[in-house]
Amino acid sequence: MSVSGSPSHIVRTAVTGGADLSWQVDLYKDLHRYPELSGAERETAARIAAELRRYPDWEVTTGIGGYGITAVLRNGEGPTVLYRADFDGLPVAEATGVPYASTHSQLNAEGQQVPTMHACGHDAHTATALGAMTILDAVRSSWSGTVVMVFQPAEELAIGAHGMVTDGLCDVVPRPDVCLDQHVLPGPSGTVYCSPGPMTTSSTTIEITLFGRGAHASMPHRSVDPVVLTAAVVMRLQTIISRELPPGEFGVVTVASIEAGKANNVIPDSAKIALSCRFYSEKWRLRAVEAIKRIVRAEAAAAGCEREPEFRFVGLLAATDNDEGVFEVVRPHFDDHFGEDSRDMDPWTASEDFPVIPTAFGCPYLFWTVGITPRRQWARAEAAGRLDIDIPSNHNPGFLPDLGSLPVTTEAAAVAVLACLGHQWRDGDASDDEWAAADWAGEPAGTAAAPAGSPRH
16 A cells, blocks of 8 residues: 555644644745735745745756746655645735735736735645645655645636646656645635535636627717627527526526727727636536527627627636545545544535646546634624625635634645545546546637746756
């Protein structure tokens, strides 16, 4: 066996003995104070690289797909397990009021100075991964195999994983037998949620340009008004979920942005809308994309447009679909380690770019979550029926992980890695069809290039 003893016992022994995690909370607070936007994480990446110097036996590579970093520990024969942590922040002004709250700001892609915040917990993800490395490093005599830590930038723009893969991630690190990922979210602090099957939705972002004919606002009869056309399109798109999906299937088609016109006396010649579409099922995602194209083209024809609408697919992510085999390997060890705080995970309607990495390697994966809301706060809100109102969600200015959840996320990561190191993975467990890249209805992925980072070494 590649692991001697139960993962839970090994982790408990490390935490109470040889693994020094006294630095972890201070590191987390420092990361929280200085969040950086997707693609601009220069100082965060430098801090991670500096922290990795405490692990001299791990092979560190920086500058993958911009600011991506990997750390590899080869510890004899055995499985290879990859664990991923993201580290970018968001353009949100923090409103938590804690002493280590972010007051940082940064230039965004449009050159505007915007406040930044770790409003999705990626600072906790980074501190967790480094803490798990400390545990795994301290108990090397208890396991054999290879551990790959991936520190990924630009998750919030859904380009970070693509950027690392296209920049040669698969050539930089050994091919894993399994990939793991963990995310913090609202829930009783320290509760670990894990289930098989679809856990986050696919995400399809579509920009649509509608071409009319401009005219003076006093002469609408001489125009093909794209504003009226846009209104018709927006209303008609609402029927896709209610009229074209079965009642038991989840789907979202949200028109999140409308741009048309600049003056009150000019009918513009074009309008642009941006759609965010979310599905667990690839079948119904494809059906919805075709319905969007059909409706937009038909409304444009009905309005008398002389030019076909343009569709630009600017963000495409597959659903996160947990492998049942990996779940069956890891979940019993979560149950053993966390007891009644190990629970089933409900599907999450957010989206993740983590699956891009295991798909590139052609291996199965597991994604799980950990609750980070102080338990008293959660219990009060639950009793009052105000969870959606009183508990800040990810991306909210008030989102803040309870510091007491940090040991749980760290131990969960270490337990999962050890569980996978102790399993004998068959070569080719996943078929080529199962892990092939998603068929995006013939549309290009539209992945933006990652920023230049520090040189690889």
